[in-house]
Amino acid sequence: MSRLASLLHHPKPLRFLLAQIFWRTGWGRRMKFPLRAFRLHLHPANLAWQLWVDRHQRDADMQLIRDLLKPGDTMIDVGANIGFTAIEGAQAVGVNGVVHAIEPHPRIHQWLKENLALNQMAPPQVQCHAVAVGEAASEKGGLLTDSRRDDMNFVIAPGCERHSSMNQKGITVPVSTLDVMFSDLPRCDLLKIDVEGAELAVLRGASRLLKSTSKVLIEAGDPNSVRHGSSADELLAHLETAGFEVSNADQDDKGGTPINIENYRRHVGNWLAMRR
Structure with a gap:
């Protein structure tokens, strides 16, 4: 669909047009907008302008995070992006809980920290980690794509660098594993993973x-x-072998429906894995 067609078919065309301008020029950088019970900067980030256009599009996803957590819990957010899921989680776990927000992209990581500061969230309640997470730690780091669609960046799998159409835009970032990063963590009540295809490597x-x-x-x-x-x-x-029962967790079905793997041949969606 062309940009003009996208504009004409959008339910909020004027707001969509303004958001595109803000996104591409950074003019909205000093603006702040409410989202549920917190606020976000209108950074020139893909997710920021999407949420500014439609502040309710991720309500179901964020409500699920809140429903899965209670005060005092620990959440690890792998792929935190600009921080709206980390902030939702932090509000759910409260001052006695902990959220670890992991975002490897330097620019997005900075915006994550600015959104946390805007909502008076800081260590020890919310802790930020500027590192990519994978199957093995790497001293030389990994190549992260640097797309303008910044919510879709991913670490290019080793050996596939030459085959990535986005290789010329890649940046090198540190790579670690969750086991290395959280070797002393007594428990994790919610592990959220959104890494654009590297989920199995993270696990x-x-x-x-x-x-x-x-x-x-x-x-x-x-x-x-x-x-x-x-x-x-x-x-x-992998999840079932690790002792989890896995169900669908897309917006219209918040868990409970068994996974039909055929639905995920051409579709990407959210799963909820609960320990048996």
Whole structure:
């Protein structure tokens, strides 16, 4: 669909047009807008302008995070982006809980920290980590795509750098594993993973952490996982072998419906894995 067609078919065309201008020029950088019970900066980030156009489009996703947490809980947010899920989680766990927000992209990580500061959230309640997470730690780091669609950036799988159409825009970022980062963490009440296809690699690097994790909220689907040579079938098998019961967690179905793996051959959606 062309940009003009997208504008004409959008339910809020004027707001959509303004958001495109803000996004591409950064003119809205000093603006702030409310989202649920907190506020966000209108940074020139893809998710920021989407949420400014429609402040309710992620309500169901954020409500699920709030429903899965209680005061005093610990949440790990892998792929925190500009921080709206981390902030929602922090409000749910309260001052006695902890949220670890992981975002490797330097520019997006800075915006994450600015949004946390805007909402008076700081360590020890919310802790930020500027690192990519994978199956193995790497001293030389990994190549992260640097797309203008910044909510869709991903770490290019080792050996696939030359085959990535976005390689020329890649940036090198540190790479670690969840087991290395949280070797002393006594428990994780909610592990949220949204890493554009590297979800299985993240889980493979979290074998110890998973044993003390009660819930995993994870994005899944072959259109993304194929970038890393994996599949939704492998992801499902890994979670089930680790002792989780996995159900659908898309906006219209907040858990409870068993996964139909055929739906994820061409579709990307959210799964909720609960420890048996």
